[in-house]
Amino acid sequence: MKDITPQQQKVLDCIQVYINKTGFPPTRADICRELGFKSPNSAETHLRALEKKGFISIESGASRGISINNPEITHLENEYPIVGLVAAGSPTLASENVEKILNCPKNFFGSDFDYFLRVRGLSMKDAGIMEDDLIAVKKTQEIKNGDIVIARIEDEVTVKYFQRSAPNIVHLKPANEEFSDIEVNLEETELYIEGKSVGLIRES
Amino acid sequence: MKDITPQQQKVLDCIQVYINKTGFPPTRADICRELGFKSPNSAETHLRALEKKGFISIESGASRGISINNPEITHLENEYPIVGLVAAGSPTLASENVEKILNCPKNFFGSDFDYFLRVRGLSMKDAGIMEDDLIAVKKTQEIKNGDIVIARIEDEVTVKYFQRSAPNIVHLKPANEEFSDIEVNLEETELYIEGKSVGLIRES
DNA sequence: AATTATACTATATATTTATACAGTATAATG
DNA sequence: CATTATACTGTATAAATATATAGTATAATT
Structure with missing residues (x-):
């Protein structure tokens, strides 16, 4: 697992919080709304970076197809x-x-x-x-x-x-x-x- | 929480299994594929029934906007x-x-x-x-x-x-x-x- | 000095997806 | 016996969504 940048951490946190809150992962637009981005591609590139570094998986073609790899929550209970x-x-x-x-x-x-x-x-x-x-x-x-x-x-x-x-x-x-x-x-x-x-x- | 029918239980289980497996909820089409339905409306009506009975929540308009209302999980710890x-x-x-x-x-x-x-x-x-x-x-x-x-x-x-x-x-x-x-x-x-x-x- | 990674805006579009509408059939309920 | 809930098929479509392309800008590496 490579180093995560502060901004990428923000995006990752945002995904986790969104899942905790709603029960399902965010869309690119949702991430933009949460973090104040004005282009869905801002979210897209961060997601691709997080995927490349192994923090998340993205199901190609699926809407909201983001899943977090090794969430700490699974270890909580x-x-x-x-x-x-x-x-x-x-x-x-x-x-x-x-x-x-x-x-x-x-x-x-x-x-x-x-x-x-x-x-x-x-x-x-x-x-x-x-x-x-x-x-x-x-x-x-x-x-x-x-x-x-x-x-x-x-x-x-x-x-x-x-x-x-x-x-x-x-x-x-x-x-x-x-x-x-x-x-x-x-x-x-x-x-x-x-x-x-x-x-x-x-x-x- | 009203009674759940066997078929509705199947759908509910299918949703839970899908979430466990992929990290995000299924679409109507996904449910059809898993359970052998041939029309997305089969899933839709089951989902509406499950929502009415309080087993799940459906975020209107959102893709994959299904979340399981599991009071037992929130009470788990x-x-x-x-x-x-x-x-x-x-x-x-x-x-x-x-x-x-x-x-x-x-x-x-x-x-x-x-x-x-x-x-x-x-x-x-x-x-x-x-x-x-x-x-x-x-x-x-x-x-x-x-x-x-x-x-x-x-x-x-x-x-x-x-x-x-x-x-x-x-x-x-x-x-x-x-x-x-x-x-x-x-x-x-x-x-x-x-x-x-x-x-x-x-x-x- | 050139390259690469990060961090965005803006626009466009094919695909995915929710969801309505029109039916059929069966079992349960008042 | 009419009504309601369940359990489906089949078709259609507006809206949601992923994702590509074209740019701009900055900091870090090589």
């Missing part, structure tokens, strides 16, 4: 997949694992996140994580002791508290007396941290 | 107050009790709701409701046994399970062994049900 906790294998974002798409503001939980994980079982009951709750998962390897992590140990995926007891020893601790700690020796067993929980939603 | 659980008195929406405003899609929890209540204490711990969680509260008097209610008993507000044991006896049951049941005799004690929990959010 984002769509997040709800992923089921598959017994074997990581929860992937492959479509067969996506249960539903949930519309959720981007910074709903203060921090970024990547998807929702549907919780199975009650191993984190005492942490207030119940069956069918949705955990907002941030894919990251930056884990601190005490974080609730989504971890894969040899094809099994679980949600647990993370605690590193020694350089090579990690404890995955449930929050339920009926479940027991999992001690992982990193030299013997492969542990993959999918990410950590940054929030929770319960639809009751 | 709505502003909901987060209310603190005040020891005495109901949680009111008066500004001094509003801790923050949270942006949340309207039908985020499947059902409507009115505000978020910041939870204090652990009396509903075993129901997965922890300190500082946000309960989505729907103001309603329609309560079933087993619902989690926000109740006021003589100036004290609590979150508990609701159970009507007899016509005049209501039990407010905590979900934590360390707390005890509250039995309310409606003939002796005033019980006001503020609403019920329809969802939960945890920002961790």
